[in-house]
Amino acid sequence: EIVMTQSPATLSVSPGERATLSCRASQSVSSNLAWYQQKPGQAPRLLIYGASTRATGIPARFSGSGSGTEFTLTISSLQSEDFAVYYCQQYNNWWTFGQGTKVEIK
């Protein structure tokens, strides 16, 4: 089983600032990596797939990078609606999720 590890667990950021979230895979997943955003009481929403491709309707302030075992999600200028929990997920070998990073208001 591929283990996905996200860091940090919690990220405190002021509105307008940049947020950088990390995700590491226990073995290579190539570029088969997705990022999801989840707000309280809602289902996860797909942000990024293929490590760096934004899903339909996702603002350009969200960007993903990386391949193999190291991945990053960057939110260039945090808006109020971006404070949420973010999960990475590999789909190279079935599916596993990271434990999530909570982005909170500083």
Added chain:
Amino acid sequence: QVQLQESGPGLVKPSETLSLTCAVSGYSISSGYYWGWIRQPPGKGLEWIGSIYHSGSTYYNPSLKSRVTISVDTSKNQFSLKLSSVTAADTAVYYCARAIAAAGTGYFDYWGQGTLVTVSS
């Protein structure tokens, strides 16, 4: 627009079997893709439970494999989850989702709203 909707009992007794159904609209299951179940215990992260391919092949999380059965009913355009011998640890919001695959096994692009299942006597 693809839509998924979970349904089933919100309360299940310990040692019994949890049964949920996911009704799909806007896309025919038999046309392709994987269809999966994911759960989220209260205040915790996401856990993939298992998936079924449109052909009927099934794939389960090894940690749950002995208790999980996923099936598909193409005539009703829905798929189902059965989880046996449940305990309080199985209390969670259960989501169904579609996995679209351009590479690998696919990322989940459409999700149901989720349904809370509580295991309690």
